[in-house]
Amino acid sequence: MSVLVYTESENGKFKKSAFEVASYAKSVADQLGTSAVAISFSADENNSLGAYGISKVLSVSNDQLNSFNAEAYAKAIAEAVEREGADVVVFSSSSNSKYTAPLLAAKLKAGYVPNVVESPSSTAPFTVKRTAFSNKGFAHTEISTAKKIVGVSNNSFGIIENSADITVEDFAPALSDGDFAVQSVEVDKVAGKVSIADAEIVVSGGRGLKGPENWGMVEELAEVLGAATACSKPVSDMGWRPHSEHVGQTGKPVASNLYIAIGISGAIQHLAGVSASKTKVVINNDPEAPFFKAADYGIVGDAFEVVPQLIEKLREFKAQNA
Amino acid sequence: MKILVCISNVPDTTSKINFTEGDTQFDTNGVQFVINPNDEFGLTRAMWFKEKQGATVHIATVGDASVEPTMRKALAIGADEGIRINAVPTDGFFVAEQLAHVIKEGAYDLIIAGRESIDYNGGMVPGILAGLLGMNFVNTCIGLEVEGDTATALREIDGGKEKVTAQLPLVIGGQKGLVEESDLKIPNMRGIMMARKKALNVVEPIGATTATADKKFEKPEPKGAVKLTESVDELVELLHTEAKVI
Numbered sequence: 001m002s003v004l005v006y007t008e009s010e011n012g013k014f015k016k017s018a019f020e021v022a023s024y025a026k027s028v029a030d031q032l033g034t035s036a037v038a039i040s041f042s043a044d045e046n047n048s049l050g051a052y053g054i055s056k057v058l059s060v061s062n063d064q065l066n067s068f069n070a071e072a073y074a075k076a077i078a079e080a081v082e083r084e085g086a087d088v089v090v091f092s093s094s095s096n097s098k099y100t101a102p103l104l105a106a107k108l109k110a111g112y113v114p115n116v117v118e119s120p121s122s123t124a125p126f127t128v129k130r131t132a133f134s135n136k137g138f139a140h141t142e143i144s145t146a147k148k149i150v151g152v153s154n155n156s157f158g159i160i161e162n163s164a165d166i167t168v169e170d171f172a173p174a175l176s177d178g179d180f181a182v183q184s185v186e187v188d189k190v191a192g193k194v195s196i197a198d199a200e201i202v203v204s205g206g207r208g209l210k211g212p213e214n215w216g217m218v219e220e221l222a223e224v225l226g227a228a229t230a231c232s233k234p235v236s237d238m239g240w241r242p243h244s245e246h247v248g249q250t251g252k253p254v255a256s257n258l259y260i261a262i263g264i265s266g267a268i269q270h271l272a273g274v275s276a277s278k279t280k281v282v283i284n285n286d287p288e289a290p291f292f293k294a295a296d297y298g299i300v301g302d303a304f305e306v307v308p309q310l311i312e313k314l315r316e317f318k319a320q321n322a
Numbered sequence: 323m324k325i326l327v328c329i330s331n332v333p334d335t336t337s338k339i340n341f342t343e344g345d346t347q348f349d350t351n352g353v354q355f356v357i358n359p360n361d362e363f364g365l366t367r368a369m370w371f372k373e374k375q376g377a378t379v380h381i382a383t384v385g386d387a388s389v390e391p392t393m394r395k396a397l398a399i400g401a402d403e404g405i406r407i408n409a410v411p412t413d414g415f416f417v418a419e420q421l422a423h424v425i426k427e428g429a430y431d432l433i434i435a436g437r438e439s440i441d442y443n444g445g446m447v448p449g450i451l452a453g454l455l456g457m458n459f460v461n462t463c464i465g466l467e468v469e470g471d472t473a474t475a476l477r478e479i480d481g482g483k484e485k486v487t488a489q490l491p492l493v494i495g496g497q498k499g500l501v502e503e504s505d506l507k508i509p510n511m512r513g514i515m516m517a518r519k520k521a522l523n524v525v526e527p528i529g530a531t532t533a534t535a536d537k538k539f540e541k542p543e544p545k546g547a548v549k550l551t552e553s554v555d556e557l558v559e560l561l562h563t564e565a566k567v568i
């Protein structure tokens with residue numbers, strides 16, 4: 001018995017979420033009285049997972065698996081599950097995790113619960129708390145199959161240091177050409193820009209910004225904060241910003257530490273997708289904007305005055321605290 | 323090409339969410355049900371394949387008779403035929419097994435599902451379905467073309483997009499981008515009249531696994547009042563010392 005966790009990396013470097021899911025796996029392993037084992041693909045510093053309680057890493061370094069392929073990854077993870085006798089498999093909430101976990105669930109005939117926000121409240125029956133109804137509720141969900149898959153909601157559990165002795169083993173899963181039937185042709189990624197899923201801070205603009213030409217200050221604010229940029233749905237529908245920035249119930253979910261909403265009214269569908277963020281700041285010139293009711297901090301004012309001042313103040317702050 | 327669009331019947335996005343029976347059931351009282359938005363983008367893309375490439379489009383929903391108005395709406399948008407699997411959808415694995423059975427019987431080339439349903443946000447039906455059927459699978463799909471037996475799809479990834487190719491039969495988890503918001507169709511009178519005459523076949527469920535069960539629900543804690551400030555200096559100070567996020 002053990003708990004297996006898929007620790008994601010990009011260009012060899014573990015993502016922050018890898019440390020969070022590793023911490024989560026360790027917590028489940030402690031509850032079950034067993035150890036936490038990680039599987040990584042083309043990661044450079046496997047030993048670093050020891051700081052979060054991982055006692056063994058199955059390190060896959062196969063050229064074919066350098067870039068993500070859901071079916072091949074699911075197959076490799078299934079083989080690792082068998083090899084380690086794992087009963088619980090832990091994923092993050094990244095798009096790659098959400099792509100791979102259901103494929104693994106079919107292979108293992110495993111119950112899968114995504115968007116989990118806490119360590120299990122009980123291990124027999126195995127019960128986890130997860131968000132549902134687009135953050136308008138929580139469900140306490142029991143998994144009744146022998147193998148269990150849990151997807152941890154980003155930024156919900158946190159990174160917990162828990163030093164363990166770690167061993168790293170090379171792991172060469174048996175794969176066939178059929179596992180690569182979905183072939184990547186090209187990846188289009190803006191280099192050096194943090195994604196909404198990985199960002200600790202997200203700066204988001206709405207229709208109140210009047211037009212795409214006014215996004216300079218949003219980008220500048222994001223740059224000062226090392227944040228990702230996002231937008232409300234109408235803004236992407238009108239083509240002011242790319243669809244990939246649309247957040248909310250029908251767009252991307254946001255679960256950052258800080259979410260700054262500028263000129264966004266706070267419609268129910270928008271709030272549903274961003275309310276998992278820990279701290280929400282609203283800048284809006286209408287004191288009646290519904291977003292203020294869902295926010296932690298707010299400035300009632302004209303974005304075109306407030307945002308440049310905020311950028312300037314943050315620059316000073318960064319200079320002092322650098 | 324034979325397409326099956328999997329339609330989930332979900333509460334309208336503006337619904338107030340409440341629970342009943344000692345917080346063990348979702349309270350459907352006063353809730354308006356609609357086609358899951360992610361599925362509607364997929365259905366609209368399927369209509370494009372029907373118009374441009376002569377595809378046949380069926381829809382399938384796992385649900386009791388109460389889902390039929392939503393299915394009729396999908397037929398009014400233009401799907402040719404519907405299949406209702408007569409069971410209350412208990413969890414994603416169960417739904418995927420039911421759909422997999424119907425898909426095997428119907429010999430579909432392309433299965434279009436939504437990335438996730440906006441009610442339980444499981445996001446697992448398309449992937450488990452593909453896994454059970456041994457079909458190729460592309461998730462978070464924001465663009466799809468089919469030529470002969472080959473599909474070219476765009477998928478959204480964190481921080482960008484990826485173009486992939488795969489042979490049919492294929493399952494996709496679709497979302498906005500498959501078509502634009504402005505392409506979505508509101509059924510017209512003629513569509514609604516025609517939908518009444520289209521076949522909506524009811525099939526009984528197969529015995530299937532229930533892998534997970536929601537035992538209890540709760541609502542988030544009410545939010546404390548917002549702290550308003552007039553100065554950016556104070557805001558920065560609060561974010562630093564109180565919220566500790568910068």
Ligand SMILES: Cc1cc2nc3c(=O)[nH]c(=O)nc-3n(C[C@H](O)[C@H](O)[C@H](O)COP(=O)(O)OP(=O)(O)OC[C@H]3O[C@@H](n4cnc5c(N)ncnc54)[C@H](O)[C@@H]3O)c2cc1C
Binds near residue numbers: 246263304
């Ligand atoms: C099925 C469905 C799904 C949806 N899904 C989503 C979703 O996923 N995400 C989403 O965002 N929306 C979604 N919506 C749309 C949602 O209902 C709202 O229409 C949308 O969120 C409004 O966007 P907004 O806040 O940018 O614009 P508006 O509602 O127009 O708000 C603009 C705000 O800017 C403020 N403002 C104007 N000028 C200034 C200024 N100079 N300075 C400061 N503030 C200013 C105004 O006071 C106002 O509050 C969905 C709708 C439906 C029906």
